[in-house]
Amino acid sequence: MTLQLDSLKPNKGARRQKLRKGRGIAAGQGASCGFGMRGQKSRSGRPTRPGFEGGQMPLYRRVPKLKHFPLVNSKSFTVVNVSALNDLKAGSTINLDSLVKSGIVTNPKSPLKVLGNGSLKVKLNVQAAAFTSTARSKIEEAGGTCEVLDLGS
Template identity: 45%
Template structure:
């Protein structure tokens, strides 16, 4: 196989529809657009959803629903069991949790959940 032997697959290439080139071509005179009307004019494409001036269906139906995801706050989760990694009497704050890699990334705050048991008070 060489580059000069390559051919497109059968049916991959369509013949160009030559419009307005004589009546006997089958696409003469009106060039397949029929007589008059909006679609026969130049630039006569109608935008999606247009219903001829009637109020479109998308605007007749009521708006539905609301999504609060953009305003949702994300919290870092730390379990009580994870706090056993620290020595007794140490003050645990956000900075200490970040240094120990228990909290990584950007969060609105930290939640301490009750999974596990604290070994030392």
């Protein structure tokens, strides 16, 4: 006998017959079909979506609010405080390259952000990707300027 598409069938016992529900008490799954008497889980259709916890905040929404879950699109900066800029020459233009040459920044991997910790007594023209509001006010109080550079993204 040759193998033909119309002669293919599963082995004996490989496929069980579908259980016929709601066909009387003698059928074994009559009346309520094994779903019990009443309630949400006895109704037709899927009663709740996967992960539903009765209105409580479900686990998949609680977990990312805990510690040690990184932000998805976090921005990273090379940070410098205003107090570190006091040693620089007055009137000079300060950017990431000049800070590396002066030795204030040693390992620049991301754009420069100036933070406002400390005080500034020197007039500087600072070019950075971002400034905090206190850093901006301290630089401008000292007579300097703040120029925001584009991140290039």
